[in-house]
Amino acid sequence: MKNYMLTFAFDGTNYYGTQKQKNLPTVQQVFEDVLSSIYDEKIKFSCCSRLDRNVHGLYMGGNYKVSSEKVKENKLVYVLNRLLPKDIRVYETKEVYEDFSCRYDAIKKTYLYRIDISSIPSPFKANYTFHPIFKVDIKKLNHIKDIFLGTHDFYSFSSEDDEKENTVLTVDNISIKNTEDEIEIRISGRKFLRYQVRYIVASMLEYAWGKVEENDIIERLSTHIREKKRYKVPAQGLYLESVEYDFERSKDAKV
Incomplete structure (x- = not known):
């Protein structure tokens, strides 16, 4: 074969x-x-x-x-x-x-989330970006991203479908690029749970909108509870941007 x-x-x-x-x-x-x-x-x-x-x-x-x-x-x-x-x-x-x-055998995945911040969004971007109704505070967005870095229990940022999955995972990097009409958020790690990236971006935006405090997000990362009404950003703004493999290491591990 x-x-x-x-x-x-x-x-x-x-x-x-x-x-x-x-x-x-x-x-x-x-x-x-x-x-x-x-x-x-x-x-x-x-x-x-x-x-x-x-x-x-x-x-x-x-x-x-x-x-x-x-x-x-x-x-x-x-x-x-x-x-x-x-x-x-x-x-x-x-x-x-x-x-x-x-x-x-993937060793790193990077997800991209695109947010359209133009006053009048282009209809040609409707299926490829998220256009929020609230203004995004970029300084707050850059501040809160570091809370998610490192190893955490992302149970509160996962789907009910992940009950049997290990929810303790590591986020290696989060970067934010801001242009005149768009914000790009990139999140990298070896493995992600279903909806994890969309829940992380949602929490970052909630903080940038002034809807939640920093301690609220810290609590989400420290408690093994899924809130009944959790905000999740729309799917169309999310992209799997890159996947990295170490072919030799993966091959050796199978021997």
Whole structure:
């Protein structure tokens, strides 16, 4: 069996996330349908991250195993992009060792959240940014970001679907870029829980809007309780921007 990794990007507007769901369009389903037609066998495709409906992927990794070689590797990008819908593009293919997993062997992921702060938002950015109704205090936003750095129990910033997951995780870096009409928030770490990035950005904005105090956020990080009414920023402003792998270290760990 050969194991191939694909590097690709997608516009999440028309998809119900990356993970396959019954009778709903998903990125995984599209790839499995296209790959199965190419190789004339049933293919299982695995994405590097489980993204939700309307979330976008600027850099995604995915891998699949195949028993035959119907298409040469140097032709695979061309063939895939001819068959895939226009809102998914493959940039590179790479044969990896058999046990490699794009999801479990990632060593760093960076998420980008885009906030449109223009007075009149462009209709062409509606599916790709979040336009809040309140003014964002950039100084407060930069101040509060450091609270999330390091290792914390992010139980209060996770989905009910993560009950069986380890919620103690490390955020390596948070950066904020401010332009005339947009704020970009980047959050990096090895692993994230479902909705974690959207809940972190939401708490940062609540503080920047003056809706909560710094101690309120500190309490969220120190208590193992999910508030009944938690604010979560909309999905369309979120992107998986980059994923890093240490192929040699991952391979050695399997030996």
